[in-house]
Amino acid sequence: MDEAAFLTRLRALPLHPGAYGLRDDTGTLAGLVVTSDTMVQGVHFLPDDPPADVAWKLVATNLSDLAAKGALVEAITLNYPLSNAAWDDAFLRGLAAVTHAYDAPLLGGDTVTLPLGAPRILTVTAFGRDAAAPPRSGAQAGDALWVTGTIGDGGAGLAVARAGHGDAYLLGRYRRPTPRLAEGRALASHVHAMMDVSDGLLIDAARMAAASGLSLTLALDAVPLSTPARATGLTALAAATAGDDYELLFAAPAGWTPPVAATRVGRFAPGSGLSLTQGGASVPLPTSLGYQHGA
Amino acid sequence: MDEAAFLTRLRALPLHPGAYGLRDDTGTLAGLVVTSDTMVQGVHFLPDDPPADVAWKLVATNLSDLAAKGALVEAITLNYPLSNAAWDDAFLRGLAAVTHAYDAPLLGGDTVTLPLGAPRILTVTAFGRDAAAPPRSGAQAGDALWVTGTIGDGGAGLAVARAGHGDAYLLGRYRRPTPRLAEGRALASHVHAMMDVSDGLLIDAARMAAASGLSLTLALDAVPLSTPARATGLTALAAATAGDDYELLFAAPAGWTPPVAATRVGRFAPGSGLSLTQGGASVPLPTSLGYQHGA
Known part of the structure; x- marks a missing residue:
């Protein structure tokens, strides 16, 4: 099951x-x-x-x-x-x-x-x-999708752990993730929806869109990668499906600027489903959007 | 460890x-x-x-x-x-x-x-x-030690499960224990100390005595055994060290009568340690008082 x-x-x-x-x-x-x-x-x-x-x-x-x-x-x-x-x-x-x-x-x-x-x-x-507790289902049509920190470090760190050698920063990001407690505190009462990225940016973003009854377009070239992750040759698509990031993913009104370091990666609209773009052009969805238990 | x-x-x-x-x-x-x-x-x-x-x-x-x-x-x-x-x-x-x-x-x-x-x-x-929440450490010198239900059915039921045949009542007591929610509700605001019997009557009673800073004398011949448990030849000592009973063990003033079906099995006194009696005579403690994790 x-x-x-x-x-x-x-x-x-x-x-x-x-x-x-x-x-x-x-x-x-x-x-x-x-x-x-x-x-x-x-x-x-x-x-x-x-x-x-x-x-x-x-x-x-x-x-x-x-x-x-x-x-x-x-x-x-x-x-x-x-x-x-x-x-x-x-x-x-x-x-x-x-x-x-x-x-x-x-x-x-x-x-x-x-x-x-x-x-x-x-x-x-x-x-x-004492939580403002934004739901994952609160995104509104027209909202921007943002993510804190960088994506793909956890997955790249797992590859380092498996290989037994490689970049120490990435390994640390995999083994000792930083819960974004201060960022969550600063954001929670201002955003429409928020969740953490644990199974992969794409799958978690798709879950937020589905829970909110909206479609989502995500720009792969906007996905923030760390310098060490880029240095491993990691692609944005691999980063966005790798999981283990523990960054915060949140939906907020277009034009609003978050009070913490974050990157805008997508836009919600009426409808359903996840679409990806790269360089402004539509690209197909990968077979797997991230990690699914028991799948 | x-x-x-x-x-x-x-x-x-x-x-x-x-x-x-x-x-x-x-x-x-x-x-x-x-x-x-x-x-x-x-x-x-x-x-x-x-x-x-x-x-x-x-x-x-x-x-x-x-x-x-x-x-x-x-x-x-x-x-x-x-x-x-x-x-x-x-x-x-x-x-x-x-x-x-x-x-x-x-x-x-x-x-x-x-x-x-x-x-x-x-x-x-x-x-x-909405819990009165008596601690396990509240027994007082002179208190009686009581237990609900019968002791040893869980252990006897485990033996049935291992053998693959035997008494269905005992097997049911092992596999589907009854949490004594109504009894606990009726007792909690009247007793000095209460806990459930999960690892064995003797070890759990000894824990209550130690937590309360008292000694405890427990009468093995008072330990309540069910008719099916007696029919298996189970001794009071085996019943009292078998665990998996999920009955309630409680300390209450001498002379007080519990509002639920229960059996008086012991008496707290100043000092420390657990003593056993049978037929009024002291009997030695068994090597193991019950189940200890990691022991």
């Missing part, structure tokens, strides 16, 4: 009003934004990724979902599979680093043991407060 | 005030009780346990923690590894059954894919409201 089919089935269960029909990355409970991410060894991280970086990324990806709602970090919970002492120790050092860096206090969670040799599966749930 | 060592390290991290130093089964956040349980295939459930029962047990064990706080169920989140369509379908049917049975609306969560053949690791986080 793929993720979409599973979600369809979940929607037939009793849902909490704060679940928004399971159509957003986060829920709302007692005035808090709630989000949860699970990472699987061999799927979301490599078996030989440093455990401290796994801890960082697990927390940072959750905080990125809070950033997209403009929330302040209230607490996190951790569900952790105990394994060998060296791995656990290194993980705890990374957990200390990321929880101190983003002021993310631990509320609780669970620890379990694993069958010998089983891949680790780790879950963090994050809670945010 | 065992669970105790891991928790000690976690306590050095920034903690939320509602974490209570990570010394309770639940936390408190925005007035809600928060609890989270992870179940691992091959550890917390058998690879050939029916997926619908796995769903039931995963939700029910979390609701059991809410029951121990006297909470009403507000919401749950689910972190789920997609695998094959038949397993996912059966799991969803069990999830529908348990969420309807206990009025537990879904708030959100995450779905992931697994490497081929990896054991499933599933997490549910549950949120409860």
Whole structure:
């Protein structure tokens, strides 16, 4: 069963009003934004990724979902599979680093043991407060689509990790992403729609357009690439479908200038579907727009 | 690293005030009780346990923690590894059954894919409201220790599941435990301390005594066994160390009679440590008091 089919089935269960029909990355409970991410060894991280970086990324990806709602970090919970002492120790050092860096206090969670040799599966749930909480479905016809930072560094960093050598900046962007909490805070009450880019710019932008009931035209030549990413020969199309970026994607009225560093990459219009341009000319969509679980 | 060592390290991290130093089964956040349980295939459930029962047990064990706080169920989140369509379908049917049975609306969560053949690791986080929330640390010298229901059925049911044949009642108690939500609601504002029995009556009772800074004497011949459990030849000592019961364990003033069906099994006194009696005579503690993660 793929993720979409599973979600369809979940929607037939009793849902909490704060679940928004399971159509957003986060829920709302007692005035808090709630989000949860699970990472699987061999799927979301490599078996030989440093455990401290796994801890960082697990927390940072959750905080990125809070950033997209403009929330302040209230607490996190951790569900952790105990394994060998060296791995656990290194993980705890990374957990200390990321929880101190983003002021993310631990509320609780669970620890379990694993069958010998089983891949680790780790879950963090994050809670945010005081959020303006723009939905992903709020884009309006005529809005511009913007993205913070640069796109494709995560994917290029994954290639570095797999190769075992390459640019340290890109590797760091893959292993220790920066949740855009300050940017989200500055943007949230001004934008029509916002979400983070986790599965790929194209697929996430297409999701925002679909959730908003609009069409979207995205200019590949506007996609912001970092200098190290360009130096690897990464194309804009590869960058825009690679995922693991954890930048903020937001829709705002044409003519409005964001208060944070961001790049305009597209425009919403009535209708449906995603179109790509390069040099002003239409280009075909790639087979895959990004990462889809269970696909 | 065992669970105790891991928790000690976690306590050095920034903690939320509602974490209570990570010394309770639940936390408190925005007035809600928060609890989270992870179940691992091959550890917390058998690879050939029916997926619908796995769903039931995963939700029910979390609701059991809410029951121990006297909470009403507000919401749950689910972190789920997609695998094959038949397993996912059966799991969803069990999830529908348990969420309807206990009025537990879904708030959100995450779905992931697994490497081929990896054991499933599933997490549910549950949120409860309006809880009197007795701590596990509140027992007072002279208090009686009580337990709801019967003890040892879960362990005896696990033996049935492993054998592939045996008593259906015991198997049901193992696979579909009943969270004592109504009992917890009736007890919570009257008792000094309460927790659920998940790892074994002896280990959980010893934890309540230690958290309360008291000694505890527990009468093995008072431990309530069901008729089907007795029929298997289960001893009180085996029942009291088997775990998987999900009954409520609570401390209350001597002379007080609980408003729900429960059995008095022990007495708290100044000092520390757990002592056992049988027929009024002291008996030695077993090597293992119950299930300890990572031990």
